[in-house]
Amino acid sequence: MDYRISDEHADPKDAPGLTTEKVVYLPDCFLCYTPPEIAPPVVLRPAQESYGCITFGCFNNLAKVSSQTVRLWSQLLREVPDARLFLKSKALACPEVQEKFRRAFCSYGVDSSRLDL
Structure with missing residues (x-):
């Protein structure tokens, strides 16, 4: 593998990781999951x-x-x-x-x- 897609939250540019792959940074992609509109509301339970x-x-x-x-x-x-x-x-x-x-x-x-x- 030559490249890894990430962002500055997961892989800060001023703190290079220990990987050999070149990091390709995408803007605003950290935890970019958006649930579908029909998804039920989240209910937290102990x-x-x-x-x-x-x-x-x-x-x-x-x-x-x-x-x-x-x-x-x-x-x-x-x-x-x-x-x-x-x-x-x-x-x-x-x-x-x-x-x-x-x-x-x-x-x-x-x-x-x-x-x-």
């Missing part, structure tokens, strides 16, 4: 109403989840005792990978029933 509790989540590649990350997430879950953690990754289709994460959180005092894998 997490407790929609899922029953506060739920933190990560949908990232598990190869990027370090032991330090698990330790910090565990600390967060201990400080918010009714919260859950939802991890979504293709790798979690494997029961052995799920068990590895359950054991890791357990080692930091987080019961595996609080994990949605």
Whole structure:
């Protein structure tokens, strides 16, 4: 890939990124989504109403989840005792990978029933 289309909000010209692509800047395109006129109004609801509790989540590649990350997430879950953690990754289709994460959180005092894998 030689070019990346962006704008000055996502990629400020005075703070070049770490990419090798040349950035092509478009004016006024940051978060340019406009919902259709027939879209229903946005209604914000507390997490407790929609899922029953506060739920933190990560949908990232598990190869990027370090032991330090698990330790910090565990600390967060201990400080918010009714919260859950939802991890979504293709790798979690494997029961052995799920068990590895359950054991890791357990080692930091987080019961595996609080994990949605």
